[in-house]
Amino acid sequence: MELDDLTRRRGEWLRGSGPESDIVISSRIRLARNLADYPFITKATDQDRSRIEKILREAVMGIDQPDRLMYLDVERLPTLDRQFLVERHLISREHAESHGARAVAIDVDETYSIMINEEDHLRIQVMHSGLDLQSTWDQINRIDDIIEQRVTYAFHPRLGYLTACPTNVGTGIRVSVMLHLPGLVLARQIEKVFRSLQKISLAVRGLYGEGSQAMGDFYQISNQVTLGRSEQDIIKQVGDIVPVIINYERQAREFLVRESHENLHDRVSRAYGILRTAQTISSEETMSLLSSVRMGVNLGLIEDLEIPTVNELFIQTQPAHLQKITGTELDSADRNIERARFLRQHLSKQSSKGNNN
Amino acid sequence: MKCQRCQREATYHITELTGSEPVELHLCPQHAQEYLNPASSAAVGPATMATALAQHMAQQMGLGQAAQELEQLDQQTCPVCGITFHEFRSRGRLGCPHDYIAFEKQLDPLILNIHGEGTHVGKVPKRSARGSERRIQLIRLRREMTEAVAEEDYERASRLRDEIRRIEESEV
Numbered sequence: 001m002e003l004d005d006l007t008r009r010r011g012e013w014l015r016g017s018g019p020e021s022d023i024v025i026s027s028r029i030r031l032a033r034n035l036a037d038y039p040f041i042t043k044a045t046d047q048d049r050s051r052i053e054k055i056l057r058e059a060v061m062g063i064d065q066p067d068r069l070m071y072l073d074v075e076r077l078p079t080l081d082r083q084f085l086v087e088r089h090l091i092s093r094e095h096a097e098s099h100g101a102r103a104v105a106i107d108v109d110e111t112y113s114i115m116i117n118e119e120d121h122l123r124i125q126v127m128h129s130g131l132d133l134q135s136t137w138d139q140i141n142r143i144d145d146i147i148e149q150r151v152t153y154a155f156h157p158r159l160g161y162l163t164a165c166p167t168n169v170g171t172g173i174r175v176s177v178m179l180h181l182p183g184l185v186l187a188r189q190i191e192k193v194f195r196s197l198q199k200i201s202l203a204v205r206g207l208y209g210e211g212s213q214a215m216g217d218f219y220q221i222s223n224q225v226t227l228g229r230s231e232q233d234i235i236k237q238v239g240d241i242v243p244v245i246i247n248y249e250r251q252a253r254e255f256l257v258r259e260s261h262e263n264l265h266d267r268v269s270r271a272y273g274i275l276r277t278a279q280t281i282s283s284e285e286t287m288s289l290l291s292s293v294r295m296g297v298n299l300g301l302i303e304d305l306e307i308p309t310v311n312e313l314f315i316q317t318q319p320a321h322l323q324k325i326t327g328t329e330l331d332s333a334d335r336n337i338e339r340a341r342f343l344r345q346h347l348s349k350q351s352s353k354g355n356n357n
Numbered sequence: 358m359k360c361q362r363c364q365r366e367a368t369y370h371i372t373e374l375t376g377s378e379p380v381e382l383h384l385c386p387q388h389a390q391e392y393l394n395p396a397s398s399a400a401v402g403p404a405t406m407a408t409a410l411a412q413h414m415a416q417q418m419g420l421g422q423a424a425q426e427l428e429q430l431d432q433q434t435c436p437v438c439g440i441t442f443h444e445f446r447s448r449g450r451l452g453c454p455h456d457y458i459a460f461e462k463q464l465d466p467l468i469l470n471i472h473g474e475g476t477h478v479g480k481v482p483k484r485s486a487r488g489s490e491r492r493i494q495l496i497r498l499r500r501e502m503t504e505a506v507a508e509e510d511y512e513r514a515s516r517l518r519d520e521i522r523r524i525e526e527s528e529v
Contacts, residue, residue, distance in 0.1 A: 036454060036488070037495035039438045043452035045503075119450070145483070153482050154454035155489045159468070160477030162454040166468050167406050169457070170477045201473075228474020 001070045001108055003081055007324050011088060011110035014315065016308035018130020022298045023246050025178040025218065025311070027132045028089075029140050029235075032163045032172035033122040033147075036154040040164040041117060049101040049117055056116045059150040060105045063114075063143055071105045080329065083320035089127065091115055112143060120164050120172075122147070131177065133239045137231065160227060170227030175238045178207075179245060182217040182295040183252030186264075190219075193248060201225050202241060216287035216314060221245070253299060268296030272305075276347045280336040286317045286343070309346070317342060360385035371411065389415060406449035406471075413467050414446075435459035437497040455493050495524055 018024070038044060038052050057071065074082060074095060082096035090113040091104050102117035115123040124147075126140040154162040160170035168174075184190045194204050207218045221241065223234045256264050271292035274281075294310045296302040315321055317339050323329055330338055360367040361383050369389035371382040384392060393408075393415040431443035440452030442460055451457070457464060469475050482489075498521050505514035 034454065036490075036492035039453040039496055040451055042448060042450045043438045043440055141480075144480075148482050148484070152484055152488050152492050154493065155482050156454070156457060156477075158476055159457055160479065161482075162457055164450045165406055166451070166464060167409070167471055169468065170472065171479045225472045225474070227468065227472040228476060228478055230479035232479075 001067065003070065003072060003077075003084070004324070006084075006088065006110070007321070009108075009110070010308070010312060011315075012127060012129055014308065014311045015129040016306075016311045018128060018132050020242075020246055021130040021307070023180055023249050024131040024242065025180055026127050026129055027136050028125060028127045028174075028176045028178070028220075029133070029136050030123060030125045030174040030176075031140060031144055031161075032120040032168045032174075033124070033144070033161060034120050034154040034163060035122075036152045038121065041119065041121070042164065044117075046100060052121050053101045053103055053116055055151060056122060056147075057103065057105075059147045060114055060116070062150060063105075063146050064107060068108050069105055070108070072103060074102045074104055075100065080320050080323060084324055087315060087318040087320050092118060092123075094118060111139065114143070120168070131239075131242055133175065133177070133235050137235055141231075167224075168226050171229070171231050171234065173226055173231050173234055174222055175235050176220045176222030177238060177242050178218055178220045179242070179249070180217060180291070180294060181219055181245070181249050181252075182291050183249050183256060185217050186256060187252040189248065189252055193245060197221060197241070200237075200241070202238065215284070216291040218291075253295070257299060264299075265301050268292050268299075268301050272296065272302055272347075275343050277344065278340045280333075281340045281343065282336055283317060283319060283339065286339060287314065290314055290317075305347070313343065313346065316346075358383050360388055362388045369415075374407070409467055409471050410446055410449065412470060413463075416466070430463065433460065433463075437493065437500075439500065453493070453496050454489070455496065491524060491527075495521060498524075 015021075018026075034040060035052060035055065038048050041049070044052065061069065061071070063069065072085075074085075074091065077085075079096075082091070085091045085104065086093050086096050088110070090106055090110065092115070095102060095104065095115050095118045098118075100117065102115070104116065105114040106112070111128065112124070112126045114125070124140055124143055126136050126143070128136045128139075156162055161172040163169050163172055181190060181193075184193060197204055201224045203222050203224045205220045205222070207215050207220070221238065223238055226234075229237075271289040275286070275289050275293065290310060290313055293302060293305070294307070297305050297307055297310060316325060319335055322335055322338055322342065325342075326338055358367045359365070363385060365385035365387075367383035367385055369382070369384045369386065371384065371389070371392070373380040373382065382392065393412045431441065431446070433442045434440065435452060435456045436459065437455035438453035440456060442463060445451055445456070445460070451460075465475060498517055502514050502517040502521065505511070505517060
C-alpha cells in the first residue's frame, strides 16, 4: 500500500458511526515509549537516530502482515505528503516539520499510526470512530506488548515509563476524545465547560492537538496527569466525563431549537447554501460552515446529506488533501477556487440523490 | 524597571506564550510568586513544562537559594549523556533515561508539581526494570567510545566496544 492510496480511502475514524457519533467524532489513545539504551531525541546524534529508527522499524513490522502496514520515511517525504498525513491526524505537526531520521508506520484501516523519533523514540497512537475507549485501549495495549517483546523500554520501578518530557512520565498515556460542540459554542456556554474540566485536570485543545485553535467547533478532551494513576483509571476518568459533556451539548442544541428555531434553521440553511454555490472559499470559512451544516444534519434540519460525507469534507477540503486529490500543486488563491469547485461537486451529488426520493 | 503590579523593582521578567500572542510580564519577587503559584487554582498542576519549570524556579528562589547556589545546581551534569540541568531547563526536555536519577533531587519536586503524585501505578513491561537499568549504561559506554575514537585512544575504544557487546548480547 502507498501513501497515495489513502486519498481514495475513508479513514476509520471518519466513518461517522460508533457510539454517540453525532457528537463524538473519535476516541484516541497514545503511548509514549523510549528505548533504554539510547539518549532521548534532543541528545541523540544523527547516528543514534538512524540506529533507533532501524531497531524500531524491525520491531514495528512485527505487528501486522506486510500488506496491512505502510512504513514511511518521513524525512524523505515531500512536504505536501507530510502535510497530508498531519491533516489526516496520522502524524503530528512536529513530526512533519522537524529534521533528522524519523518515520511512521500506519495500518491500511488507519486505526493505528506509530511515529518513530518524534518527541520520544516511539509514539504509538490508536484511533477509533465514536466513543470507544475500551476497545481502543485493547488494541494499543496489544501493539505495545508486541513491540516490547523485541526491545527493552526505558522504565524505572518508581517513575514508570521514562519519557523525554517529565509531563509524560509514568504511564506515558494520553487518552483523548474529539467532540463536536457547535451548540455549546452558539449558546456561549463553552468557556464554562472548559473551566470545569480544568478543575479536574483535563485539558481541552483544538482540532489538531497541542497549541491548535478550536476550528470547526471541534474540541479534544484529554488527561493531563500521566503518573500515579493506572491506565484504566485515566481512561475511566476521561470516559466518564464525556457523557456529561454530550448531555450539555444536547441540552444546548435543544435550547437553541426551542428558543430560536428560525434563526438556527436560517443559519444552517445559509451555511449549506454558501457551500453549494460559492465560487471561491477559504478553508477557515469552509470549516465554520461545515460545522453548522453538520449540526443541521444531526438536528434533522438538512435531510439530503449524511454525516460520513460531511466528516469527509472536513478533511478533503484541507490544503494538502485538496492538492493530492486533484493531483496538482496550487497556491492559496487557486486552492480557494478548487475548494469551492470540489464542494459544489460533492454537495450537488448529495442533493440530487435526495431529490430522487 | 518597576513591577507592573506595584511600585517595587521588577526582578522577574516572564514571557507568557500560552495565548495567541506573547505577553510580557515584569514583576517584583512577591507578585511573581503570586503569579506563578495561584492559590486559587484547584487544578492539579500546570499544563505545560514551561510553566512547571517557572514555578520550580520561583520555589527555589522562595527557599532563599542564593544566585550562586542556583548556578551550581544549573551546572549539574548527567554522567551518562552529558546534559546539564541548565540545558534541560531551557529546552524543557531531558537528555536520557538516566537523567531521572542524575537530577532526582530537582526533578522529583517538579514531577510532584506536575502530576500531584510521585509513584507509578499501572502497566509494567514484562521484562524487568533491571534489564532497563543495565541497558541505560550502554548510552554512556557508546558516548565514551565515540570520544575515545575522536581522541585516537583506540585501545580504550576497543575495550569499550567489547564491554558494549557483552551487555548487548547478554540481553537476548
